[in-house]
């Protein structure tokens with residue numbers, strides 16, 4: 001399956017999404033609620049959120065600095081606990097491990113708790129090609145699976161659908177027979193999903209989940225969720241498979257607890273998640289339930305290349321809370337599908353080019369205004385805007401050159417020439433003054449003719465022509481004490 005997406009494809013999907021009024025309305029309302037809840041929880045429940053963020057940054061920094069050692073420690077302890085550990089260098093290897101387990105256990109259906117790593121490796125599609133049914137059990141994931149869409153958000157996969165649309169989806173795809181007024185009751189909608197999923201949970205052999213934190217000192221994994229489907233998928237089965245990106249390793253329970261305190265309010269605004277599943281071993285002798293086997297797949301998929309880069313390694317600190325998406329003024333206009341990647345929004349722009357290759361998704365780096373809100377809210381203080389800006393340099397062929405796919409990036413000649421001209425003007429006092437004077441005299445004409453000037457017309461397609469004020473140098477000259485050269 002090709003991952004390449006051209007600038008034209010990005011332009012088309014952004015255009016479509018910008019005109020999808022219903023989706024924009026749904027996203028706006030969802031983002032507003034998530035942001036408000038986060039703000040209230042942080043203000044009312046935390047004494048010093050900034051100090052906690054700094055602690056979280058250090059925890060992840062420590063884990064990344066020692067990652068090879070912690071991975072080995074995790075593996076040894078996990079094996080001692082009775083887990084089976086698999087290493088997967090890429091998506092293909094991870095998929096093959098899962099397929100082999102399905103075949104070995106003669107299973108043709110797998111029930112999944114929410115897992116972005118499984119989205120990253122396109123597991124459902126791969127299993128489908130091998131006649132295996134992968135069923136989503138997270139409510140949001142179930143909704144989008146029914147309409148064959150990928151998640152729109154890393155935490156809330158169906159946030160672009162409102163309750164009336166969900167009612168129609170359940171009627172069309174599950175024959176739920178809901179009446180119009182049933183959409184008013186979230187309990188009724190939940191009841192449909194619950195009834196549908198309970199049947200599946202009655203009789204299944206293999207369940208799959210992601211991992212929030214893998215704790216090296218204990219050889220245990222920690223899953224956070226709110227619906228209970230994660231617990232069902234990991235305990236009611238005979239075999240539990242957990243896919244864990246290698247950056248999910250932390251050293252101790254204390255470290256994981258600090259990240260948990262940052263993750264939950266950032267993700268949903270809740271103080272604590274409804275379910276915390278800390279899985280330390282498979283079913284023990286004498287225990288009545290729990291899986292007989294637990295397999296943990298440690299997924300690399302270019303993460304070790306990111307780790308090796310002294311600059312971009314910081315992107316591996318992400319705890320997938322999604323708050324950078326919720327605060328992004330671009331994301332809430334176009335939604336996650338417009339990024340054409342498993343990981344959308346600010347964190348998506350940082351990790352997607354590094355995981356899937358910058359040659360495959362370079363145009364997504366333009367879906368950012370560099371306002372910096374994402375960096376301000378990130379609970380582990382990843383400098384997202386700075387990393388996006390630096391990745392733009394990689395895209396333009398002027399970066400550090402180490403990002404996957406760097407050599408194959410299609411470089412836009414017009415963009416390069418425009419920036420070369422801008423650099424020339426901006427670094428020469430004389431040229432800057434001349435340009436500023438020209439803008440002052442002729443700038444207003446852009447308002448009239450902008451629609452027919454190549455380059456400017458595509459920029460103006462979704463933007464209002466700004467009121468240009470190029471009189472800064474004239475004003476500066478008048479200021480007392482300013483020597484203007």
Ligand code: SF4
Nearest residue numbers: 318319321322324378
């Ligand atoms: S980059 Fe930060 S804000 Fe964005 S999802 Fe990751 S942890 Fe959350």
